[in-house]
Amino acid sequence: MNQSIRKAAVIGSGIMGSGIAAHLANAGISCLLLDIVPSKLTDEEAAKGLTLEHPAVRNRLATAAIAKLAKINPAPLYDPDFAKRITPGNLEDDLARVADVDWVIEVVVENLQVKRELLRKVEAHWKPGLVVSSNTSGISIDEMSAECGPEFRKHFMGTHFFNPPRYMKLLEIIPGRDTDAALVRRMKDFCENALGKGVVIAKDTPNFVANRIGTYGLLVTLREMAEKGYTVEEIEAVTGPAMGRPKSATLRTLDLVGIDTFLHVADNVHRNVMDGAERAVFEHPALAKELVARGWIGEKAGQGFFKKI
Numbered sequence: 001m002n003q004s005i006r007k008a009a010v011i012g013s014g015i016m017g018s019g020i021a022a023h024l025a026n027a028g029i030s031c032l033l034l035d036i037v038p039s040k041l042t043d044e045e046a047a048k049g050l051t052l053e054h055p056a057v058r059n060r061l062a063t064a065a066i067a068k069l070a071k072i073n074p075a076p077l078y079d080p081d082f083a084k085r086i087t088p089g090n091l092e093d094d095l096a097r098v099a100d101v102d103w104v105i106e107v108v109v110e111n112l113q114v115k116r117e118l119l120r121k122v123e124a125h126w127k128p129g130l131v132v133s134s135n136t137s138g139i140s141i142d143e144m145s146a147e148c149g150p151e152f153r154k155h156f157m158g159t160h161f162f163n164p165p166r167y168m169k170l171l172e173i174i175p176g177r178d179t180d181a182a183l184v185r186r187m188k189d190f191c192e193n194a195l196g197k198g199v200v201i202a203k204d205t206p207n208f209v210a211n212r213i214g215t216y217g218l219l220v221t222l223r224e225m226a227e228k229g230y231t232v233e234e235i236e237a238v239t240g241p242a243m244g245r246p247k248s249a250t251l252r253t254l255d256l257v258g259i260d261t262f263l264h265v266a267d268n269v270h271r272n273v274m275d276g277a278e279r280a281v282f283e284h285p286a287l288a289k290e291l292v293a294r295g296w297i298g299e300k301a302g303q304g305f306f307k308k309i
């Protein structure tokens, strides 16, 4: 198995998709990185006389993500040439190329409908043996693949990397009801030996293991903060080094994750848990809703709880 994954396609070039592509490329795997086609030209593109049909515009999202990668994954942490193993593309022109790879990882927004539609499009190009996985933070693997055929579902599972993929050792592998057990064992072996991860096999329950616990803690902290009037600095001080976290305490972690994504992840449990008290915890805290309404969704927007300088 370690030898059999030589080419991968990562779909979604946001925080996690770009980080996962970088990690795979650093392990010597050539990676196709795909994202959606932009619907509007930037001022710079318009000034250059480009149109929406120009490949530079169509591949803009993945190209921009690759350009950022070398800065956040510097040598000697990563091989200086890792980014050369990543090829940018877009979902309309390049999806058929997934038939040439060994592993497709879906890393688009945390939305069941979007992921379902994408899996059906990937299935249209699926060939026997191709492994397909999702980086979902907690959407059910069975629900996501419910509209796909049995052969595809045998080769489909969750591979949940944590943020940032270059540092976080944990990787949850989540088999669905129909996932081939031997394939799960081979992927565990591959992720441990070729990607340096510590794999936990998790059940297909809402938010799996780490995010069921982690999201709960973050939501409770945000409510306490608003109710008791704690400041951002106070929350960071008590939940940072004091709790054994060297750098990213609660609110910096939320900025890194993306507050929009964090609320989608909370919804996965809210939608599925019927127990009143636990369900109430997974409602959106007013503070987080207000930040999202302002567009302060974290580092990716330049502002969350903290301003990115």
Ligand code: NAD
Binding pocket: 012, 013, 014, 015, 016, 017, 035, 036, 061, 091, 107, 108, 109, 110, 111, 114, 118, 135, 136, 137, 138, 160, 161, 162, 163, 256, 257, 258, 261, 265, 300
């Ligand atoms: P992000 O917002 O940074 O990126 C999402 C990407 O999805 C963007 O590149 C966007 O262009 C693309 N996209 C949006 N709509 C789409 C559509 N209709 N079809 C195809 N692509 C579309 O999000 P992210 O933080 O990279 O999260 C991606 C996935 O990884 C989610 O499932 C999330 O829950 C999971 N995840 C996130 C973190 C984290 O810390 N942010 C950690 C682990 C897992």
